[in-house]
Amino acid sequence: MYPEPLVAPMRTDLTSAGFTELRTSEDVENHLEDHKGTSLIVINSVCGCAAGAARPGVKMALANSAKKPDFLGTVFAGVDKEATQTAREYTLPYPPSSPSIALFKDGELVHFVERHHIEGRNAQMIAAHLVDVFEEYC
16 A cells, blocks of 8 residues: 555645545446446546556546546546456456556446556647547547
8 A cells, every 4th residue: 555645645646636535435436327428537547557558548638638528537446456456347358457547438448448558658648648538438
């Protein structure tokens, strides 16, 4: 488990952009079971690809897309373990992956960006992909 002072700026990177932290299993379940519309859930991480590509790419996509998810949420791998595990149950059959980006529509997974789709790509590439995804599903 990572110490909170270490992850606080990484949490703020998303919450300052309008993301709601889902810190417990119940938070994740309650949202995805009851939500109508689209939900973007970012499984955040302390790794370099989260800092260099995933978080900036998600924020860039939101800033540059005419269509946006109705809800923005995040869980933090290695910190909010139960919430992350529950989020990963909703992203099956994909294996656990962090960072990763999941788009749900009416509680059902419609698009998933795994870590291996983030590694080696820059924020602009992630953003361009997500803008296309938002246009299709939101």
